[in-house]
Amino acid sequence: MLTIHAADAVLGAPEGWDSVAVDGGFVVAVGPYADVTAARPRARVRRWSGVIAPGLANVTAAALLETVYHPDPREADELGTGPLTGDAVAALAPDDARWGASARRGLQRMLRHGTTAVAGTFTRPSVRLAVSRSGLRIHPPAAGPVLPPRLDPLAGVRDPAGLRACTGGPPAVGDPADLAVFGVRDAAELVEAGAACCVATVLGGRLVFRVS
Numbered sequence: 143m144l145t146i147h148a149a150d151a152v153l154g155a156p157e158g159w160d161s162v163a164v165d166g167g168f169v170v171a172v173g174p175y176a177d178v179t180a181a182r183p184r185a186r187v188r189r190w191s192g193v194i195a196p197g198l199a200n201v202t203a204a205a206l207l208e209t210v211y212h213p214d215p216r217e218a219d220e221l222g223t224g225p226l227t228g229d230a231v232a233a234l235a236p237d238d239a240r241w242g243a244s245a246r247r248g249l250q251r252m253l254r255h256g257t258t259a260v261a262g263t264f265t266r267p268s269v270r271l272a273v274s275r276s277g278l279r280i281h282p283p284a285a286g287p288v289l290p291p292r293l294d295p296l297a298g299v300r301d302p303a304g305l306r307a308c309t310g311g312p313p314a315v316g317d318p319a320d321l322a323v324f325g326v327r328d329a330a331e332l333v334e335a336g337a338a339c340c341v342a343t344v345l346g347g348r349l350v351f352r353v354s
């Protein structure tokens with residue numbers, strides 16, 4: 143469905159560009175709200191407070207899903223609510239089915255951080271199935287040093303230049319409609335806040351996460 147996502151700004155785009163139109167899973171327009179809506183008067187409009195950026199890729203996804211256990215809320219009394227690592231995972235010794243359930247919860251947490259793509263090789267069958275069913279884009283393992291698993295793809299970004307390296311610049315016509323909206327005013331605030339300030343994630347044109 144033709145949808146216009148309108149926010150306060152589009153990250154990295156010219157001043158005054160605040161809207162992205164998507165249709166059929168692709169970006170079809172980027173520009174000022176008045177121009178984008180005038181050309182598409184029948185489009186559905188979703189309004190957001192913050193900045194629109196391309197969806198993020200989590201390059202630590204394989205480790206995050208295959209070595210980190212994401213507890214079920216029903217396990218909170220026993221395991222807590224935060225991810226388990228190291229000795230805690232070894233003591234738990236999840237079987238393959240439990241790893242798959244953990245991965246599904248981990249993928250949901252990734253969506254809440256603006257993630258629309260994962261990188262890595264997934265070796266556990268249940269995790270690989272969960273990733274394939276999630277709809278997230280799957281990329282080969284990232285080159286460079288191996289990073290510790292983390293939910294925030296922007297962890298370690300220190301300045302707007304590093305942020306651009308993560309996002310690849312603003313959305314452009316013809317790109318897949320994979321977007322994230324962050325509840326900040328500009329790139330400097332996003333660097334400071336990290337991806338945890340995500341308020342909405344769009345994957346292939348579908349709204350897959352929004353802050354309630």
